Amino acid sequence: MTEIHETVPLIPSLRRVADHLVRNASNADIAAAEGLSASTVHAYLKDIRQHLGVPPRASRAVMVHALLGRGEATAPDPGRSAPALTxxxxxxxxxxxxxxxxxxxxxxxxxxxxxxxxxxxxxxxxxxxxxxxxxxxxxxxxxxxxxxxxxxxxxxxxxxxxxxxxxxxxxxxxxxxxxxxxxx
The missing domain is CATH 1.10.10 (Arc Repressor Mutant, subunit A)
Incomplete structure (x- = not known):
């Protein structure tokens, strides 16, 4: 299970990348939106993983869960109510x-x-x-x-x-x- 470490909040540059990640942006989309190189986005994602304490190969879904669970990002408005899940x-x-x-x-x-x-x-x-x-x-x-x-x-x-x-x-x-x- 992903263990969340108590640390200081993300710095603003990482928070901006995290916000894009939560909204399902690709690395290329993040780079274009933030004016970053692909290697910088990759490095920022690595920094976010380390900050959250998730494994280096954690899926984006796991990263997003950790970001949202820690309050490091805000979930997008779903625009509809939750379905009745079993x-x-x-x-x-x-x-x-x-x-x-x-x-x-x-x-x-x-x-x-x-x-x-x-x-x-x-x-x-x-x-x-x-x-x-x-x-x-x-x-x-x-x-x-x-x-x-x-x-x-x-x-x-x-x-x-x-x-x-x-x-x-x-x-x-x-x-x-x-x-x-x-x-x-």
Whole structure:
């Protein structure tokens, strides 16, 4: 899980890049909007990761969750109310927000890795999100993802009677993504 470090707020230049990131801008879009080189944007994203305490290879969705959870950026206005998500969809939303690797997301969401793309696409469709970064922004805007340190998805933790890892096969050491140690 992403651990959030208590540090000083982002400096203004990093905050501007973070605001673009939360709004799902590509590195090229950020560079153009801020008048920066591609290498400077890359360096700023690295600095933001370090500032947040997220792993170097953390997904943009994980970075956006950390930024929004710490109050380093503001979630975009979704323009609509939150859809009624199932407990399983909320679990997948939380997994996408906190995990970067597909195998870790599937495990945290208690779904088979082979089902992850289909389940993710269904969640994106239900939420009206274009991709996982947009989904995380919407999740925060709708208060479906609590700030870091607070209880996440209380309805999920309250319903611990469902079977663990339903439909998920046991981890196989032959799957490189499961055998490779990684924290994310």
């Amino acid at each position: 407990t399983d969809e909320k679990l997948l939303l939380r997994a996408i927000a906190t995990k970067s690797r597909r195998a870790d997301i599937a495990l945290a969401a208690r779904i088979a890795p082979a089902d992850l793309p289909t389940k993710t696409e269904a969640l994106l469709s239900t939420a009206g999100a274009t991709d996982t970064v947009h989904l995380i922004g919407l999740g925060h805007a709708w208060s479906l993802l609590a700030p870091q340190g607070e209880s996440q998805l209380q309805s999920t933790s309250a319903s611990s009677t469902r079977p663990a890892r339903r439909n998920a096969p046991p981890a196989q050491p032959t799957d490189r993504t499961l055998a490779t140690p990684h924290h994310g």
